[in-house]
Amino acid sequence: MRTRYLSRLAGGFMLLLLAVGLAGCGGSDSSSSDYSYAYLQFYNASPNGATVYMREVDGDSFGSAQFGDATALVSSDDGDIDLEFVRIDADDQEVVLDTMTVNLSTGYKTLIVLSGDFSNPEFTEYKLERETLDEHFRLFFNNLRVDGISYDVYMAEDGDPFEAANFLGTVGYLEQVEMTYWDPDEDSDDFDTDEYTLYLTLPGQNEVVFESQTLDFSYETEYLMMIRDVSGAIVDGLSVDAVLNSTYVTNITDVDASSQYRIYNSTNLADDITVTFGGNTSEEDKTFTLSASELSDFTSIDYGDYRISVSSPQAGISGLTNKLITLNQGQSKAIMIYNNNGTLGAATFEESGLPQSYDKTVNFINLISDFDNIDFYLVRSDETIDTAPYYTLNLEFGENETLMLPEDYYEVIAVYEDDNDEQVLLDRTALTGFTEDANYMVTVEPADTATGYEIVILK
Template sequence: MVSRTLKSLIKLFAAVGVAAGLTACGGSDSSSDYSYAYIQFYNASPNGATVTMREVDGDDLGSAQFGDTTSLISADSGDLELEFIRTDSDDQEILLEEMTVNLSTGYKTLIVLSGDFSQPEFIEYKFERESLDDHFRLFVTSMMVDESQYDFYLAEDGDPFEAANYLGTVSYQELSEMTFWDPDDDSDDFDSGEYTIYLTEPGSTDVVFESQTLDFTYDTEYVLAIRDISGAIQAGMSVDTILNSSYVTNITDVDADAQYRIYNSTESTSPLTVTFGGNDGEEDTEFTLSAGELSDFTEIKYGDYRVTVQTEDGSATALTNKLITLNQGESKAIMIYEADGKLAAATFVESGLPQSYDKTVNFINLVSDFDNIDFYLVRSDETIDTADYYTMNLELAESSTLVLPSDYYEIIAVYEDENDEQVLLDRTALYGFTEEENYIVTVEPADTATGYEINVLY
């Protein structure tokens, strides 16, 4: 292997987000010569774990969850021996792959993990970087596990599909550079600006995916990866935009449905009636939840909804016209609780990460008596002082998220009194976060010795 000293992680672009388009800060290298080789890792396995890329017998080069990348790394040219690992619940490293890549000055090497995680595939792509001015280059690939192909269309300024330009068929694990249909005299590359992506089945004109209007602002190479959806919502597809930072923009189909589920944390002996009201002309959705009941996921068109919750016997003041916003491809949990005789609701978005190996757990305080509740996840050889996983100082209706290795944990909820002493609210026996589920952990009032209890929902 060629001897080298890896340079510091380079972020040529800082944050990239979607808000009516792709936005970022920073810009491309303005020089006419890229003086290093570049490497980046992207994780597209929808049932996998967080994966770390590192030099064999050398430095860690970054980790990536599903739908995420490492930062862009600069290095000298030559062979680089890599290994890819995950860490299990016993903190043991599991080797997934070893490979040698040949880095070339001025070129970017993109390593992509794709396919079923039980038989992971690590694919190497390589392209030359160019100095661009008011233009960008566009590469597209499909990482759908079913190996689907798609016809790729691009329209200017949010034009409809009928005005879109067909750029080619995107095949599984093949990285295709698209060609601009209207090149300038000084460049064959795409003009910077706003575009809309459309995908169809090969040879069809029925659109299966439409993006928002996206702003391709930066003078660089964009890589678009069509991928599966994971986590709470598992049907459909998304498109990831990979630039030269560790932040990946996820593009959702503008027509994708949302979903929600509702939990009744009250102790009311009278069931709750929940009414979801949509836009004018839409029928309301109504259902009933008993105390401690979690509804199934309900699929619904994205949009803004008014929610009313009331007890059948009127024992608590109703919650009326609570605004619940459900965006495209979003799964939201709605937690109904009672405080001072009034019904209220707390919401949070559930994770889109795979739950096969690592578990995404949402914690929420539904106790109105305390505003500084701490949760500890304590394994059999730990105490709360040595626990690796915990979340602190949750106020009423405040939620937080932890990503845990699949394992057994005792869940302990405490608060600190005015003397900064910890007071136990509740603790569970060892609980196995071992299923492929999106877990929710609550602490709420209950008829127990302490007056409170922890509940694990999924």
């Protein structure tokens, strides 16, 4: 079977005049009006899974998708195609998850969706006919929540409230439903390209469980809206992905989704530090007392703009006052308190929303002000830093980087290069298992050790 990749069009999720634009490959170009190929795409919605590759059995690879992501759209001749879906384990060996035969039809898009618990994954085939659209779009909803709950879907024009929204239909588990526009015109029964707000409720109820921002449906194409679970650092709630005809998937978060944070005291001060988090009128200020190397639990909080202040009773230590911390809907952040030559400061980064069951998301951060070119290496038992494939280089003070690691045991090594371009060891750990279902953080920080520094692994 002859296949070729479609080019990916530029697009993004842009906030413009309070409208979020959903971008993707459109179907309005007159040269594409006949859709003379069949089309194939894969989307991954398993909230506790791994990156999955789709390929033709004994043939071409069609790319991979991690959770909440999709492969590029592939065009092909019509007919049967044998597909297999594969992940890579910790030993770099392929694990075949499933195989299936799909019949591709000219003018139709076939979407293969992975959903459910990854220990017993479900691969579901959906098919839709592509159409040439003029100033209109088509709207499909898929419900991929693991709990199997159905949802009523509503849409309102131009950010109108739920009371003014129009009921579109009910979507059950693993269903794909094409929604019908409530105000068709003489030219088309499809939706007018415009700005809308989406709402979800439980069937027959009026309490909104999900509300989107104002979304700009500006492309003349088919929008596939995937209702899915969340994963990673924040484990509760639901989200919606807009899957179009490119690898770019737009994630839409509930406007009322809560956020969370946790705080780590990387200082080696003898006295506890006091951290005050607040400054938002909708939330009471919260105070933490943290000893050296102590990590707080996650604290759930409404999204918004906050400030933190940090103080220490120890003589000669200057505090931090009113550092701005912004937490968006559905966002989790780590706040790392450090001591920079007698002055307290804070570095922050967002924690991953990807599953941690197989592939581990690890944040590395340099909390040593003495060096601005620290390298981290993740070294397995049969590797050295010269052969290790997982590393991050040249982290400046307060800078963080993220790596995706297969579940395995690693020795973490931190080095810097001196003025003679020689590597100097700061610290190394014993072989440590990155094997838990957790978001890992790795710091290098001052300590009372032989080198004056130590690596700390947090989760």
